[in-house]
Amino acid sequence: MTIAEPDPRWAELGAQACVTLAPLFTAIEHIGDTAVPGLPAKPLIDLMAATDDLDDVNDDALETLGYRIQPAETPGQLLYRREDYDSTAYRLHVVTTDTWNTRGERLLRDYLLAHPEARDRYATGKRDLMRRFGPGEAYTRGKAELLRELTDAARVAAGLPPLPVRDE
Template structure:
């Protein structure tokens, strides 16, 4: 999957998905590149939701909305995926409420929304890496240093310490 130029529909799709799923969670938000107007992205609507306890998640309930659990190595997170008829994918990241306020994904999104110059730097890097490497691990690794820098800035602005952007 390659990156696409910004699409105005992404914000609406993210908002609609959050409205539909909101009754299932304490909080749910559209995060990731498609949540930032003007940012090129893979056509994937990333959603992050919080629950009191990850053990309370019902796979069968989420399946009624088209979301299927996908095993990952990400600790303290459940990951669900939904494919839409128009080739838009939805990724649902479910995390415990205890760390909701300081989730890197939320902080980075908010930073990019508030700092257009950083958004543009990130957009240029994404285009460059996609042209050089195509989709895959090299593309993802190539973004890491800038994502860490921007996330660190967002965390520092809130008086939070740096933490790695990739969970291991």
């Protein structure tokens, strides 16, 4: 999947999905690149929801709304995906309430919203990586390095320490 230029509809799609899912969770927000106006992104609406206990998530209710469970990318969270008829895709990350305030995805979104120069640097970096490498492993690796740097800046701005670098 390639990145698309910013689409003003992404904010509304994210907001609508949050309203629909809110009764099932303690908190829910639109996160990821589509939550940052002016940022190119994969046309994928990322959402993050919080629950006190992952075992209490109502899989049947989510399935009724079109969300199918997927293998989790990160330990300690659940992942669901929904595909709409208009080719819009949604990814729902469910985490525990006790980790909500320190989630990097939320911190990064807020940092990019508050720091347009960081958002623009990220946008330029993504476009450059896509132009140089196309979609694939080299793009993903390059983007991961930039994301790690920006997420560390977001954590520091929030008064949190940077996360240790994981061996890949």
